[in-house]
Amino acid sequence: MRFHPLPALILLISLAFLSSPCRATSAEQTHADLILDNAFIYTMDGARSIAQCIAIANGKILFVGSNAGAASFAGPMTRIVDLSGKMVLPGFHDCHAHPATSYLEQQGCDLADLETKEQIFKTISTYVQEHPEKKWITGGGWQSPIFPEAAPNKEDLDRLVPDRPAMLSSQDGHSVWLNSAALKAAGINADTPEPLNGRIERKENSNEPTGTLREAAIKLAKAVAPKASQADYREAALAAQSEFNKFGIVSVQDACVDEPLLKAYADLDDNNLLTMRVQASLLVEPGDADARVEEIKKWRAKYNGNLLKGNSVKLFCDGVIETKTAAWLEPYISDKRAPSTSGILNFPQNVLNAIVTRFDAEGFQVHIHAIGDAAIRSALDAHNEAQTANGWRDRRHHIAHLQLIHPQDLPRFRDMNIIANYQPFWAFRDKYISEQTEPQLGPVRSRRLYQIGSMFASGALVVAGSDWNVTTQNPLDAIQVAVTRCGLDKPATTVMMPDERVSLPQILAAYTINGAFLARNEKETGSLEVGKSADIIVLDRNLFSIPAAQIHKTKVLLTLFRGREVYREPNYTN
Secondary structure (H helix, E strand, O other): OOOOOOOHHHHHHHHHHOOEEEEOOOOOOOOOOOOEEEOOEEOOOOOEEEOOOEEEEOEEEEEEOOHHHHHHOOOOOOEEEOOOEEEEEEOEEEEEHHHHHHHHHHHHHOOOOOOHEEEEEHHHHHHHHHHOOOOOOEEEEEEEOHHHHHHHHHHHHHOOOOOEEEEEEEEOOOEEOHHHHHHOOOOOOOOOOOOOOOOEEEEEEEEEEEEEEEEEHHHHHOOOOOOOOOOOOOOOHHHHHHHHOOOEEEEEEEEEEOOHHHHHHHHHHHHHOOOOEEEEEEEEEOOOHHHHHHHHHHHHHHOOOEEEEEEEEEOOOOOOOOHOOOOOOOOOOOEEEEEEOOOOOOHHHHHHHHHHHHHHOOEEEEEEOOOOOOHHHHHHHHHHHHHHHOOOOOOEEEEEEEEEOOOOOOOHHHHHHEEEEOOOHHOOOOOOHHHHHHHHHHHHOOEOOOOOHHEEEEEEEEEEEEOOOOOOOOOHHHHHHHHHHHOOOHHHOOHHHHHHHHOOOHHHHHHHHHHHHHHHHHOOOOOOOOOOOOEEEEEOHHHHHHHHHHHHHOEEEEEOOOEEEEOOOOOOOO
């Protein structure tokens, strides 16, 4: 699928203006608080109508239509803003992110976006010198392609942090890097057995830990590391939502939540401090699902509020490709570190079936992490068991990431009404793909990476998220990648799987009305229609009138949430 040519778009816009009547007003209020006129408003309604003007009253949309049609809604107290043709969209929905915990990590030793070992070492050294008071050095964001076999060693970290424990998470969150002091504090040595669904990286021809832990092994270190306080979580949630609002995001699925974070969100919600909707996915791990069902049901009842919903559970079916913990139907290409492995399935199929069926029966939305084709098939099989056992209803379960789906399984999303939750910013040939994914999967499987276009073509519902802070939370960056399948500043010759490109209207739907549907909020938000919440963003340029390769240069000038301004670009004075 290709980006719509401009002439065809102009025709569509003209027809939309001609065929779209002015919307009627609600009975409660006849005059608007705010009117945005002379705009290019892409409403995301069912007809994908284009409008010129939108009127807002009491946080709701009062009118959408032409400039002339809005005149009757202007009263003596109405503020009228001439947008001079700027683009207006519904607010964005990030359907898989980690706002508060990512913010907390960045407040430590922040290694995000560093490109070399030298940069990482310098940043760590500076941070250590500037924070002599910290008993542990924590933080993270290191990129796995920087280190051989994605495994930094304890000796390097010992030189940088010789006097106290250090624990630094990888960018994807599926590995941590420890120094010797942290290994000792966690009781990890040559005699420590491999934990279930985890791996302690060890030196060649030795059981001595190298300093890198994978997946469930991370819990050994986190058990002894400093914990965030309730005040830390509250501050992080408050600060993170401001960052999300800056990028036009008005709704988020927090993809991994425990009770302290739920309490923080609930506190903000109770005090009317949330400026976005939050759907919390409550973490369920192997071995504790049955014991935690009743506890999680109590959390759902206790912490469901005005803007916070704790009605989702999160399961990790596998890990990630970079560490060979994503699960495959066929083995990885062998190497000396992990010969003939097919990765790690965290749940035996019968156990996963039982967990999904139980939570489905209790009315929870099930949110599953699955990267490899074996994990994706396992997740689909579990959903099939739940549907068979519990009968038909409107579930809206979703599977996130979906890096590589077996061809036989892709149609099952549509057939089973499972929502495909992609992170579109990952769908280009960066170092993770060229240096770690392709060499470990081979050319045949690598031709099926991130089949977003095929998923849309199948008729399945597609939503989108960032997985921040794994990658940028800016939807406009991810929208560009989805449309171009290449990096933000890369030439078109670097397109990865061009047949999987999607159209701009498709990916905008994934970030707006489809995301609202996932959160069961499609009647309240996700499109700009009369009676819906005034969740609105203003962009500095029209995405339909610029080359696709310039989408990432677009800025959000204004974000309104329920009609209230929650972000304004500092230089925007209109």
